[in-house]
Amino acid sequence: MRTLLRLPSGLFIDGWHVLKELGNGGFAVVYLAEKNGKRCALKVARHRQASGDEKQTHARAKRELTVLSMLDHPNIVALCGHGYAEAGNFYLALEYVDGWTLDEWKERKHPTFHEILRVFVKIAAALAYMHSRGILHRDLKLVNVLIRKSDGEPIIIDFGCATYEQAADLTESGLPPGTDRFRAPEQFKYLREHREEHRAKYAFQVADEIFAVGAMIYELLTDPRPTEERPRETLNSPFDPPPPPRARNPRVPEALSDLVESMLSRDPASRPVDTDALHRELAELEAHPGADYQALAHLPSEQRRPEQPNVSEPVEQHAGRWGKLRALGGRVGAVVRRSGNVLAASAIAAVVLGVAVALWFRPQTPESVAEPIVATSPTPPTAAPDMSPLAPAPMVGTVPTPAPVSEEGSTVKTPPPEDPKEARRQKTSSGSDMRKVVPIVCSLAAGCTGVPVKPDAFTCPEGSQRAMEELHWTGREQFSLVLDDRHDEDADIWLRPGDTVVGIVPKGVTPSQAKLAPPGTQFLGGKVYVWPEKTASGRPGRVVVKYERVKLPRQDEVPVCFVVDVGALELKDGNAKTANGTAGFIERYWRP
Missing domain, CATH: 3.30.200.20 (Phosphorylase Kinase; domain 1)
Incomplete structure (x- = not known):
C-alpha cells in the first residue's frame, strides 16, 4: 500500500x-x-x-x-x-484560518453565554445554508470549528466526511464516517437492530447534525476544561440521556438548558425540525436581555486544572458526598420546575433526604472521594454495552422491519415533528419526570440495581473486527496494560461499577506485544463492572473492564473489543479493589 x-x-x-x-x-x-x-x-x-x-x-x-x-x-x-x-x-x-478550535477558545477566552450563543447562531446559519444545498457535514465537533483570532468569526472546517444528494457510497460499514461521541443515539440503535444485515446502511439526516451541534454546546456549557483528555459522561446512549446542562452547571440559563436538552433528545422528532428552526431559536436566546446571559459560562478559576484533594483531611471526606447532593439537587430542581406536580415534588424530596442520610453515614474508599463526580455517569445495565462496540446480543422483543436504506449521500430533508417548540418543552409528564430522577438517586445510593454490575455477553461488531484486522490483531492476543492511567502501574486501586477508565500500555512489554500494541497505546472508553461472585481461585469477586476504542501512538483511534477480566482483591460497598498493572484480551466472542 x-x-x-x-x-x-x-x-x-x-x-x-x-x-x-x-x-x-x-x-x-x-x-x-x-x-x-x-x-x-x-x-x-x-x-x-x-x-x-x-x-x-x-x-x-x-x-x-x-x-x-x-x-x-x-x-x-x-x-x-x-x-x-x-x-x-x-x-x-x-x-488558512489563524484561530483556536472551539474548545481552545472556550478555555482561553472565558466566553459569556451570550458570546457562545453568538457563535452558534452563525454556525446554525452556515449549516442551514449548507443543508439547503443538499450537503451534510457528518463530522461536526469542537475541533472542526475554528474561531478566527482577528474577528472572532466561527469557521466550519474539515469536510472530509461530508456528502451530498446522489453522492456515491464510499463506506462499507453500517454507519457513515464520523466521531462516535457526537453521533446521534439512533445511529447506535440502528446498528444494533441491523447487525445481521451486512448491506444495511444508516441514512444520515439533518436530525443527526442537530444532535452533534447540541453535543458541542453541551460540552461548552458544562465542561470548564473541554480540551482536557479524560473520561466523560456519555451523551448518546440510546437509553439514558445526559443530565440537563443546568444540572451540571447551575449558571446556565434555563431556556438555553431546555433547548440543548431538546437537541440531545433520544427522539429525533423532539429536536428542532431543521437548522433553520434551530437558527431562529438560538437567535431568540442570543437577543435575550437577561443578566444571566451576560454571565461567564465558567469562572476563569474553574478552568484551571484542579489540584488533587488531600483525602487525609477530615473536611474533605464528606465534600464529595455533598458535591453529589448538590449535583442531584440541580437535576431534581429542573425536573420539579418542569413538572409543576406538587405530589411528585414531595416524593422526590423524600427520596433525596433518604439518599442524603445514606451518603453521610456510608463509609467511602479514598479513591471514590478523590474522583470527581463528572468522571462517571449512572448507566442502566443495557446502556453501556449498547453504546460501545462491545454490543450485547439483541434485546428480547420484536425487531422492527428495516426501513428502506438510501445510499450514503442521503437526503437532507426530515419530516417535521408533531409538536411545536412550546409543546415539546411541556410534553414531559410527572410520571416521566419521576423516571428521570429514579436512576439519579439509584446511582448515588449503595447497592442500587441501576448501576451495571454483571456485563452481558457480546459478539464483537463487524466494524470493530475489521479495524482489529487492520491492526493485525488476528487472534486472541493478550496485552499488558495499566488498567486506569490515573494511578501508578504497581498500585492497588478501587473501582466503582459504572466508572469509565482509560488504560495505557506501560514500558517494558514483550517484543511481540510491542509490534501490535506498543508502550503508550491508549485503551479508551473502558466501562467498569464489579461482579460480586466468588471466583474459583477464592477471590471475593471479579472486575471486568470493557474497552471500546484504542489509539496507538501516532495513529488514529479505532473501535476494538478488548476486555480485562480479573479477580478482585477486596469488595466494599459495591466497589472493588484490584491491581492496576494487569492484562487483557482481544475478544471476538465473550461470555461472563
Missing part, C-alpha cells in the same frame, strides 16, 4: 511553498503553505488513486472538492485551489 510520505518544510507543490505541518488525520495531512504571498492550508490525501486505499482517502478528497465547490459562505472554510503533489496524491488548497 502506497501511503503519503510526510512532506518536509521547504518543499514546493505546484508552486505552494510548504512551511510546516498543521494537522494529521485519518484521511489527509494538512500543511501550512504559501504562494505569491498568500497563505493556505494544503490538505494532501494520504493515498494516490488506485493504491490500495481502503479508506478511499483519494475519493474522499475529490468529494470534498465537489462539496466545497458548491459552498460560498463566510462561516465555511473557502476553497482556494486543488491539484496533485509530485507523488500523485491529490491536494486541496483551503483558506
Whole structure:
C-alpha cells in the first residue's frame, strides 16, 4: 500500500511553498503553505488513486472538492485551489484560518453565554445554508470549528466526511464516517437492530447534525476544561440521556438548558425540525436581555486544572458526598420546575433526604472521594454495552422491519415533528419526570440495581473486527496494560461499577506485544463492572473492564473489543479493589 510520505518544510507543490505541518488525520495531512504571498492550508490525501486505499482517502478528497465547490459562505472554510503533489496524491488548497478550535477558545477566552450563543447562531446559519444545498457535514465537533483570532468569526472546517444528494457510497460499514461521541443515539440503535444485515446502511439526516451541534454546546456549557483528555459522561446512549446542562452547571440559563436538552433528545422528532428552526431559536436566546446571559459560562478559576484533594483531611471526606447532593439537587430542581406536580415534588424530596442520610453515614474508599463526580455517569445495565462496540446480543422483543436504506449521500430533508417548540418543552409528564430522577438517586445510593454490575455477553461488531484486522490483531492476543492511567502501574486501586477508565500500555512489554500494541497505546472508553461472585481461585469477586476504542501512538483511534477480566482483591460497598498493572484480551466472542 502506497501511503503519503510526510512532506518536509521547504518543499514546493505546484508552486505552494510548504512551511510546516498543521494537522494529521485519518484521511489527509494538512500543511501550512504559501504562494505569491498568500497563505493556505494544503490538505494532501494520504493515498494516490488506485493504491490500495481502503479508506478511499483519494475519493474522499475529490468529494470534498465537489462539496466545497458548491459552498460560498463566510462561516465555511473557502476553497482556494486543488491539484496533485509530485507523488500523485491529490491536494486541496483551503483558506488558512489563524484561530483556536472551539474548545481552545472556550478555555482561553472565558466566553459569556451570550458570546457562545453568538457563535452558534452563525454556525446554525452556515449549516442551514449548507443543508439547503443538499450537503451534510457528518463530522461536526469542537475541533472542526475554528474561531478566527482577528474577528472572532466561527469557521466550519474539515469536510472530509461530508456528502451530498446522489453522492456515491464510499463506506462499507453500517454507519457513515464520523466521531462516535457526537453521533446521534439512533445511529447506535440502528446498528444494533441491523447487525445481521451486512448491506444495511444508516441514512444520515439533518436530525443527526442537530444532535452533534447540541453535543458541542453541551460540552461548552458544562465542561470548564473541554480540551482536557479524560473520561466523560456519555451523551448518546440510546437509553439514558445526559443530565440537563443546568444540572451540571447551575449558571446556565434555563431556556438555553431546555433547548440543548431538546437537541440531545433520544427522539429525533423532539429536536428542532431543521437548522433553520434551530437558527431562529438560538437567535431568540442570543437577543435575550437577561443578566444571566451576560454571565461567564465558567469562572476563569474553574478552568484551571484542579489540584488533587488531600483525602487525609477530615473536611474533605464528606465534600464529595455533598458535591453529589448538590449535583442531584440541580437535576431534581429542573425536573420539579418542569413538572409543576406538587405530589411528585414531595416524593422526590423524600427520596433525596433518604439518599442524603445514606451518603453521610456510608463509609467511602479514598479513591471514590478523590474522583470527581463528572468522571462517571449512572448507566442502566443495557446502556453501556449498547453504546460501545462491545454490543450485547439483541434485546428480547420484536425487531422492527428495516426501513428502506438510501445510499450514503442521503437526503437532507426530515419530516417535521408533531409538536411545536412550546409543546415539546411541556410534553414531559410527572410520571416521566419521576423516571428521570429514579436512576439519579439509584446511582448515588449503595447497592442500587441501576448501576451495571454483571456485563452481558457480546459478539464483537463487524466494524470493530475489521479495524482489529487492520491492526493485525488476528487472534486472541493478550496485552499488558495499566488498567486506569490515573494511578501508578504497581498500585492497588478501587473501582466503582459504572466508572469509565482509560488504560495505557506501560514500558517494558514483550517484543511481540510491542509490534501490535506498543508502550503508550491508549485503551479508551473502558466501562467498569464489579461482579460480586466468588471466583474459583477464592477471590471475593471479579472486575471486568470493557474497552471500546484504542489509539496507538501516532495513529488514529479505532473501535476494538478488548476486555480485562480479573479477580478482585477486596469488595466494599459495591466497589472493588484490584491491581492496576494487569492484562487483557482481544475478544471476538465473550461470555461472563
